[in-house]
Amino acid sequence: MANYSTSQFKNGLKLMLDGNPCSIISNEIRKPGKGQASNKVRLKDLITGKTLEKTFKSGESVEGADVMELDMQYLYNDGSEWNFMDPDTFDQYVINDDAMDGVRGYLVEQDMCVVTLWNDNPISVTPPNHVMLEVVDTDPGLKGDTAGTGGKPATMNTGVVVQVPLFISIGEKVKVDTRTNEYAGRT
Amino acid sequence: MNTRDALKKRDNFLAQTRQFFSQQSIVEVQTPKLLNTPTADVYIDSIAMQVNQDIEKKSKYLHTSPELEMKKLLANGSGDIYQICTVFRDNEQGAQNFNEFTMLEYYRLGFDIHQLMDDMVQLLKTLGIEGRVSKLSYAQAFFEYGDIDILNTNFAALKVIAKTHSLSTDFEWIEDLQILLFTHLIESKLKELPLCFIYDYPATQSALAKVEGQVAHRFELYLNGVEVANGYDELQEAEIYQQRFNNEINKRTSLGKAHVDLDKDFLSSLKNSLPQCSGVAIGIERLLSQIN
Numbered sequence: 001m002a003n004y005s006t007s008q009f010k011n012g013l014k015l016m017l018d019g020n021p022c023s024i025i026s027n028e029i030r031k032p033g034k035g036q037a038s039n040k041v042r043l044k045d046l047i048t049g050k051t052l053e054k055t056f057k058s059g060e061s062v063e064g065a066d067v068m069e070l071d072m073q074y075l076y077n078d079g080s081e082w083n084f085m086d087p088d089t090f091d092q093y094v095i096n097d098d099a100m101d102g103v104r105g106y107l108v109e110q111d112m113c114v115v116t117l118w119n120d121n122p123i124s125v126t127p128p129n130h131v132m133l134e135v136v137d138t139d140p141g142l143k144g145d146t147a148g149t150g151g152k153p154a155t156m157n158t159g160v161v162v163q164v165p166l167f168i169s170i171g172e173k174v175k176v177d178t179r180t181n182e183y184a185g186r187t
Numbered sequence: 188m189n190t191r192d193a194l195k196k197r198d199n200f201l202a203q204t205r206q207f208f209s210q211q212s213i214v215e216v217q218t219p220k221l222l223n224t225p226t227a228d229v230y231i232d233s234i235a236m237q238v239n240q241d242i243e244k245k246s247k248y249l250h251t252s253p254e255l256e257m258k259k260l261l262a263n264g265s266g267d268i269y270q271i272c273t274v275f276r277d278n279e280q281g282a283q284n285f286n287e288f289t290m291l292e293y294y295r296l297g298f299d300i301h302q303l304m305d306d307m308v309q310l311l312k313t314l315g316i317e318g319r320v321s322k323l324s325y326a327q328a329f330f331e332y333g334d335i336d337i338l339n340t341n342f343a344a345l346k347v348i349a350k351t352h353s354l355s356t357d358f359e360w361i362e363d364l365q366i367l368l369f370t371h372l373i374e375s376k377l378k379e380l381p382l383c384f385i386y387d388y389p390a391t392q393s394a395l396a397k398v399e400g401q402v403a404h405r406f407e408l409y410l411n412g413v414e415v416a417n418g419y420d421e422l423q424e425a426e427i428y429q430q431r432f433n434n435e436i437n438k439r440t441s442l443g444k445a446h447v448d449l450d451k452d453f454l455s456s457l458k459n460s461l462p463q464c465s466g467v468a469i470g471i472e473r474l475l476s477q478i479n
Binding site: 028054 | 352369417
């Protein structure tokens with residue numbers, strides 16, 4: 001993989017740091033009057049999901065990470081592995097359960113997701129911002145409460161628990177924001 | 188602020204600055220901006236120009252600072268002088284760095300850096316920049332804000348510190364790492380100080396300032412954490428200037444940067460050494476941005 005000099009740094013560029021592929025979130029250049037410029041870079045570790053900060057001297061070069069983001073359709077889960085398909089090539093990708101932390105509860109069959117590949121191996125999945133999930137368990141709602149004040153926990157068909165308004169009952173489909181795990185409406 | 192108000196603010200600023208100097212009988216000068224020799228400063232690059240294309244083509248360089256030309260005047264008996272001019276620098280990067288900006292540079296004969304800092308406080312006051320004045324030596328700033336004994340910590344130990352802060356350790360010279368540590372560990376802490384002078388830099392960062400023991404008599408001014416000025420107790424003798432220039436030129440060579448010739452013209456104009464004086468360069472746009 002090519003090396004990138006600090007002058008090529010931009011948001012979204014993928015670099016290898018401490019053995020993990022990372023994506024640049026922000027890049028701030030500081031140049032003292034008498035002295036060398038430096039780049040203060042915030043990155044997201046694409047394996048752990050953690051945000052880290054690192055400062056390079058300008059001109060330093062860093063190994064790039066062979067990372068690709070592809071739109072793929074989620075097909076099914078066979079218990080330990082998750083199956084996706086590239087809709088253009090019909091290539092199927094099998095993703096290990098380890099890479100699914102934090103997103104298992106938002107995967108709906110047929111939904112288009114973004115799959116991140118590192119050296120051609122899937123390392124993470126980003127579900128759509130909103131998904132439609134079915135409520136499989138929640139306390140009976142209070143009649144007449146349509147204002148949505150308060151709320152109650154509801155378990156979805158995917159296992160994720162979301163705070164929903166009191167009027168939502170079992171069997172209803174609700175829209176959930178996958179970035180915040182919040183209820184986002186009924187349609 | 189609309190265009191007219193912004194222009195008036197700048198105009199007013201320049202008028203007040205000129206009045207401040209005129210009251211102290213400091214003379215305004217204009218020095219050449221198109222020079223024969225680029226700056227030797229390792230991390231400042233001159234912009235090269237091709238001139239006389241139709242006659243006898245040669246390279247000239249836009250000045251990156253009026254410093255050396257003003258020092259020629261000082262060596263020739265100019266007395267106290269100041270200049271307000273545009274300066275040009277190549278390869279500048281960062282949100283607060285530009286290829287051209289306005290510099291106010293002035294020299295006071297017989298002043299040490301502390302007298303010059305006091306004088307600057309008066310100038311800033313005239314311009315409406317007031318507030319608690321903090322004066323910290325470089326070593327104090329590192330002690331107070333970084334818990335680091337900067338003058339007595341060697342290169343290897345500084346690298347360990349840099350590493351714990353996720354800072355680059357890929358440096359050839361200790362001064363570059365000192366500067367990185369200052370920029371990223373100390374400077375952000377200066378934001379809470381409205382008007383802060385940092386003085387007595389490590390001798391490794393002497394630039395063109397006089398060295399005494401471990402420190403160079405050099406200072407910088409930070410307004411709310413923004414670096415706006417850099418001043419020295421100026422070197423006086425040509426031989427010492429030559430040593431400092433050669434040091435920078437050698438550094439440029441080892442970094443693979445464009446070669447720069449020794450400015451022999453400047454050195455020969457210092458046959459009479461500079462009188463003892465202190466001088467400072469102030470970035471006008473940055474200063475203006477601090478005035479409401």
